[in-house]
Amino acid sequence: MVGEELPEIPHHVVAVGIEETVDSALPIGAQIDEIHRQGGIAIAAHPGPVFWKGFEPVMDRLDGTELCHPAIFDYPHFRSELEQFAGRTRAAAIGSSDFHGPGRLGMCRTFVFARENTAGAILEAIRARRTVVYGRDDAVYGDPDLIQFAEADGRLRAMAGTDAPTWLDRVSQVLGIVGFAVLLKVRFEPDATDR
Numbered sequence: 001m002v003g004e005e006l007p008e009i010p011h012h013v014v015a016v017g018i019e020e021t022v023d024s025a026l027p028i029g030a031q032i033d034e035i036h037r038q039g040g041i042a043i044a045a046h047p048g049p050v051f052w053k054g055f056e057p058v059m060d061r062l063d064g065t066e067l068c069h070p071a072i073f074d075y076p077h078f079r080s081e082l083e084q085f086a087g088r089t090r091a092a093a094i095g096s097s098d099f100h101g102p103g104r105l106g107m108c109r110t111f112v113f114a115r116e117n118t119a120g121a122i123l124e125a126i127r128a129r130r131t132v133v134y135g136r137d138d139a140v141y142g143d144p145d146l147i148q149f150a151e152a153d154g155r156l157r158a159m160a161g162t163d164a165p166t167w168l169d170r171v172s173q174v175l176g177i178v179g180f181a182v183l184l185k186v187r188f189e190p191d192a193t194d195r
Helices: 028-037 049-061 077-086 119-127 144-153 155-159 167-188
Strands: 003-008 011-016 041-044 064-068 092-095 131-134 140-142
Touching: 003 028, 011 028, 011 049, 028 041, 028 049, 041 049, 041 119, 049 077, 064 077, 064 131, 092 119, 092 131, 092 140, 131 144, 131 155, 140 144, 144 155
Parallel strands: 041 064, 064 092
Antiparallel strands: 003 011, 011 041, 131 140
């Protein structure tokens, strides 16, 4: 399944299930129109207060919103900010790594209750808000009936991870820092034609 993050200020949108790149210079409403035209879903990425005004015109058009993001483990106040934003929309609960660098890779997951194991069924389930996300400090988000089902089963909570950093967290942080350093070196190092 193809996706991208549109990192435009004053909002960041994750497009999932698209066929071609969406122009991030478009106004947010046009971005979402294009995502939907391609059959994809639009997710509010890490919608902290700095992004709230940018999302105002499209709150009712978002398919998902991140409720579990790596920043909640390092900045506890961010959790309540994501919860406040989600409380203003009917979008599906989403947990994702949104990996830009030294974050906790794989700590935030979305459990999607799809009718079959296909990209189309997964997108349909997210549109229908059939998701469960386990966050920090035993917080659980998503469809209440599915949360009850997931809690009765117990396996999803076990797969959701832990609040404590693991060896994978440390490795992903180191690799993120190394990758960022390489990116800076490549970007700012003069090429052979400049010499």
